[in-house]
Amino acid sequence: MNWFMLTLVGEDRPGIVAKITATLFQAGCNLGEATMARLGGNFTVMLMVQHAGTLDSLHALIDPVARELGLHAHADLIEGHLHRHLIPDVRVTVYGADRSGIVAQVTGALTAAGFNILDLQSDVGGSEANPVYIMTMEGQSRAGIEALEAALAALKRDGARDGIEVDVQPIETLIG
Amino acid sequence: MSVLEILTYPDARLKQDSTPVEHFDDALRSFVADLEETRLSGPGAVGIAAPQVGYFQRIVIVDVSQMKRPVPNHGHLILVNPEITAWDGYAVGREGCLSVPDYTGNVIRAERIHLIAFDPLGERMEFDMEGFEARAVQHEMDHLDGLLFLDRLVSKRNDLFRRKTYK
Numbered sequence: 237m238n239w240f241m242l243t244l245v246g247e248d249r250p251g252i253v254a255k256i257t258a259t260l261f262q263a264g265c266n267l268g269e270a271t272m273a274r275l276g277g278n279f280t281v282m283l284m285v286q287h288a289g290t291l292d293s294l295h296a297l298i299d300p301v302a303r304e305l306g307l308h309a310h311a312d313l314i315e316g317h318l319h320r321h322l323i324p325d326v327r328v329t330v331y332g333a334d335r336s337g338i339v340a341q342v343t344g345a346l347t348a349a350g351f352n353i354l355d356l357q358s359d360v361g362g363s364e365a366n367p368v369y370i371m372t373m374e375g376q377s378r379a380g381i382e383a384l385e386a387a388l389a390a391l392k393r394d395g396a397r398d399g400i401e402v403d404v405q406p407i408e409t410l411i412g
Numbered sequence: 413m414s415v416l417e418i419l420t421y422p423d424a425r426l427k428q429d430s431t432p433v434e435h436f437d438d439a440l441r442s443f444v445a446d447l448e449e450t451r452l453s454g455p456g457a458v459g460i461a462a463p464q465v466g467y468f469q470r471i472v473i474v475d476v477s478q479m480k481r482p483v484p485n486h487g488h489l490i491l492v493n494p495e496i497t498a499w500d501g502y503a504v505g506r507e508g509c510l511s512v513p514d515y516t517g518n519v520i521r522a523e524r525i526h527l528i529a530f531d532p533l534g535e536r537m538e539f540d541m542e543g544f545e546a547r548a549v550q551h552e553m554d555h556l557d558g559l560l561f562l563d564r565l566v567s568k569r570n571d572l573f574r575r576k577t578y579k
Contacts, residue, residue: 411509412457
C-alpha cells in the first residue's frame with residue numbers, strides 16, 4: 237500500500253467529507269492524518285490516503301466524485317510516516333489591522349532566530365472596511381524562546397511591526 | 413526494584429476504576445518504588461498513576477520540581493487515596509501520556525486545587541497547588557477513575573489561551 241497526499245479544493249457544501257471518505261473506504265483505502273479548513277468560503281482538505289494502486293488508479297477513483305461535488309482534486313505519491321510527531325515548545329499569536337507582509341516579516345524574523353513552524357492557522361476577521369489579520373503558530377524554538385523574543389523586539393524597533401501585536405508563549409507539554 | 417510494563421491505549425484496563433488503598437504496608441511501599449522507577453525510565457514524565465502499570469489502587473506519583481523552567485511545586489509527591497476538595501479557575505494546556513504515545517493535545521484543567529492525600533506511611537497531607545503541578549495531579553488522578561486526557565481534549569483550533577500576564 238502506497239501513501240498519497242490527496243488535496244481537494246472547491247466551493248464548500250455540507251457532506252463533502254462523508255462522500256469522499258465513503259468512496260475511499262469502499263475502494264479499500266485507509267486514511268492517515270488529515271486537516272480540513274474552510275478558507276475564504278472554500279472547502280479545503282489535505283488527506284493522507286493509503287491506496288493499493290497507482291496515482292492514476294487513485295485519480296480514477298476520486299475524480300468522478302470530485303467532479304460531482306465541484307472540487308479540484310490533486311494527488312501526489314508521498315513518503316508517508318506516522319508516529320513521528322514533533323512536540324512544539326512555543327506558541328506565537330499575531331494580530332493586527334490587515335496589510336500585506338505581516339506573515340513574511342514575522343516568520344522571516346522568527347525563522348532567522350531558530351523557529352521551526354509545525355502548525356499555522358490564520359484568519360481575516362473584522363469587516364470589509366477594517367479587516368483584522370489573526371494568526372497562531374506552534375513550533376519549536378531551536379535557539380530558545382529568548383532568541384525569538386529578541387528577534388521580535390528588533391522587528392519592533394525597526395518599525396516593521398507597526399500596528400501588529402505579537403505574543404510568544406512557551407508551551408510546556410505535560411507527560412504523565 | 414523493577415521497571416513495570418506500561419499499559420497503552422486501547423488496553424481496556426486503562427478505563428477501569430481503581431479502589432482505595434487500605435493497607436499502608438511494605439507491599440505498598442515496594443510497589444511505589446517500582447512505580448517510581450517505571451516513571452523515571454520513561455521519556456520525561458512528571459507523573460504516573462498505578463493503573464498505568466495495571467495496579468488498580470488509588471496511588472499516583474507527581475514531581476514537577478525538575479522542570480527546565482521552574483514552576484511552583486511541592487517537590488516529589490507520592491499521593492495515596494488523593495482527593496481534590498476545591499477547584500478554582502481554568503486553563504488550557506498541552507498534555508501527553510505514557511499510555512498514549514506520539515500524541516499531545518490541549519486539555520482544560522483547574523488552575524488551582526486543594527488536595528488531601530496520604531503518604532505511603534499513612535500520614536495525612538494537605539496541599540494548595542497551582543498551575544503545572546495542579547495540572548499534573550489532575551491528569552494522574554483521572555487515571556484512577558479510568559479517564560485519559562483523550563477524554564478531555566479540546567479543539568486545537570481557535571482555543572482560548574489565557575495569557576498569564578496582561579501587558
